[in-house]
Amino acid sequence: MQWLLVAVIVFSTVVGDLLQTIEMKRIGEVHDFRPGRIGALLAELARRRFLIAAVFFMAISFFAFMKLLSVADLSFAVPASAASVVVETVLAKLLLKERVDLRRWAGAGLVACGVALLAL
Amino acid sequence: MRPDRKTRVFTLIVILTQVLGNFALSWGMKHEVEGLSFSPLAFLHAILAPYVLLGIALLIVWLLTRMTLLSWADLSYVLPVTSLGYVLNTAIGKYFFDEKITPARWVGTVLIVAGIALVGTTSARTTPVRVRES
Numbered sequence: 196m197q198w199l200l201v202a203v204i205v206f207s208t209v210v211g212d213l214l215q216t217i218e219m220k221r222i223g224e225v226h227d228f229r230p231g232r233i234g235a236l237l238a239e240l241a242r243r244r245f246l247i248a249a250v251f252f253m254a255i256s257f258f259a260f261m262k263l264l265s266v267a268d269l270s271f272a273v274p275a276s277a278a279s280v281v282v283e284t285v286l287a288k289l290l291l292k293e294r295v296d297l298r299r300w301a302g303a304g305l306v307a308c309g310v311a312l313l314a315l
Numbered sequence: 316m317r318p319d320r321k322t323r324v325f326t327l328i329v330i331l332t333q334v335l336g337n338f339a340l341s342w343g344m345k346h347e348v349e350g351l352s353f354s355p356l357a358f359l360h361a362i363l364a365p366y367v368l369l370g371i372a373l374l375i376v377w378l379l380t381r382m383t384l385l386s387w388a389d390l391s392y393v394l395p396v397t398s399l400g401y402v403l404n405t406a407i408g409k410y411f412f413d414e415k416i417t418p419a420r421w422v423g424t425v426l427i428v429a430g431i432a433l434v435g436t437t438s439a440r441t442t443p444v445r446v447r448e449s
Contacts, residue, residue, distance in 0.1 A: 216390040221445070223444070280398065283391070292442055293441050299391055299392070299437050301433055302429075302432075302434035303434065306398045312422055313419075315423070
């Protein structure tokens with residue numbers, strides 16, 4: 196049960212973040228922060244299918260995390276979210292074609308280990 | 316390479332709204348809501364408690380600013396850099412919820428900060444960025 200929930204959390208977090216990144220890159224760099232423009236941007240975000248799907252996956256991840264906290268300790272639950280940092284970095288390179296150099300790999304690895312240690 | 320001002324400002328907002336949002340939410344769930352059941356009415360009641368509501372509002376701001384940041388910055392940049400929130404959450408846990416900080420947690424904190432510093436030296440964007448026509 197615990198591991199199933201961890202798998203659901205990692206999977207839905209990863210899918211949600213990938214969808215968000217893909218769609219936001221399609222929308223393009225936001226640079227106009229006047230109130231009227233922000234309103235127009237929000238209206239546009241609410242219509243984008245990938246973003247709606249992303250929010251759906253984030254909600255699954257959130258509720259699975261709540262459920263995990265009710266059956267397992269925080270020290271088990273938190274490292275689960277650390278795992279998604281590594282998985283997402285790999286997929287950012289493979290799918291999103293981001294340039295992940297040595298420093299970024301090392302940084303992501305350190306962060307993941309650090310988050311896992313925080314739970315101890 | 317030092318990130319530009321917009322990237323720094325948005326990273327900061329993403330971190331702060333997540334930490335404060337989580338804090339308000341867990342404070343509200345602990346002090347304002349008793350024994351959450353899954354009936355719709357109880358759920359609605361819980362959501363309308365002031366701290367819970369504040370937490371939800373902050374997390375909506377978190378989601379939107381993070382999406383905006385992702386409109387120009389790499390996911391593999393945003394993810395590690397915004398994980399400073401984990402450290403701040405630990406600090407808040409110690410201060411407000413009187414949790415103990417073990418040596419392992421200190422080591423974890425140092426590793427996270429080192430990881431952030433490393434990723435922070437890389438360029439925030441490595442893919443072509445579309446400029447939004449507005």
